[in-house]
Amino acid sequence: MEDRARIEEERAKAQAVFSSIGDGAIATDEHGSIVRINRTALDMLGATEQETVGHWYPKVIEAEDAFGKPLTPIELPITKSIVEGKPITHKSFYRRKDGSLLPVSATVSPVLLDGKPIGAVEVFRDITHELEFDRAKGEFISLASHQLKTPPTAIKWSLGILRDGTVGPLNEAQKDLIDGMYGITERMIETVNALLNISRIDLGTFNVDPVPVDYADLARDSVLEYGPKIKEKKLKLKETYGKDVPPVPADRGLAKIILDNLVGNAVKYTPEGGAIGVSVTLAKDEDDPAGAVRISVADSGMGIPQAQQSRIFSKMFRASNVKEVEGTGFGLYITKFVVDLAGGRIWFDSKEGEGTTFQVRLPLAGMRRKEGTSKLTA
């Protein structure tokens, strides 16, 4: 009897600790059913204990991503945590009982008993205020970037006229100075455009307008645009375009961002006399049984140091071996964002000093339409 009383007391203590957690807390069993939920979680979800405890977690927790796409059971952090066997933190929107959406940051961990998984525990908090702050910050950057973009655009236009000799001939020294200023102004506009893109991504104000897009054509356009640089650096270029790549629904501007950034980086980070390869083909294999557009951009450039490879898609990250080369650190972040938006994958193989190959796979289903007030620019 004493043992039983002690077990009951321990159980009551565990329940009290669980209930006292200031954030929402949910525990599930090995069948994915909710076995405990605290008051904070019930209040945040606008649900009752009867509506949650004993019910299957994916049925109770309806979650959406930032674009309003419902998360499937495999995409839920609780499933990812079990599949990966480690704690997972994820931001999403939970649908309350009244239909409204609650932005949350959830951390889920598997629960182990003598090494055996017996369920999972999730702690989640309301991040409405964090999102409001991020939004205000994003709006400020967006406004400031707009204002910053106007003067260099006007300067570039004027420098272009001077450089062309429209208002009179220039001597060599003057021409060199004007060329230098023109290049700096172009880079300034590129940085401001990148900042604008980032703020539009963070604010979610960009639109997605899918039309049938031929990725091979886009790749040819990018190669053409970088043609003068390729020629100037005497780069060997190999292009491969599959004839069977079908048009895929995509926002043309967004799709162009992928190609421009990958081709642009290959050109930028490959030394004179090096080689780059661009290919767009149709992939139909066990990874993509329904088919996918496969984009590959390879270079014999500087490569990415092994220790920094995991950060290459982070915002504002620049590898230590390319600091001398102009760049914003936004390109690959935006590229990955667009690839993710298209439901695709991006990865790379790289060896410092030998080169990098970026690979992208984009499903033939293409991008989904999204209303917005601005466009992301390449």
Next chain:
Amino acid sequence: MRMDGSTQAAPLTDGALYRRIVEITIDYLGPAAEKFITRQIQVHLNKMPEQLEPQDVIKLTDWVKIAIALLTEDSKMVDAYAKDLHALASVK
């Protein structure tokens, strides 16, 4: 056929156990099975698929069962799947 008239399953060596698990999982998960099982072996057992041994099956089953229980509400199906996998633990 053994001397006592019973049959004995072929030994599951050199990746055969892994392939058998994938075959069983395909019945429940479809084409995603191979990637899923490979990942589970790597993450939870720290092994390569071909290194899988019968004594690993129970631990592997614990993890895949709890993961699949979050993908389907059909607990009978999950239990049947776990039972099919458990049977492989005793095959020497």
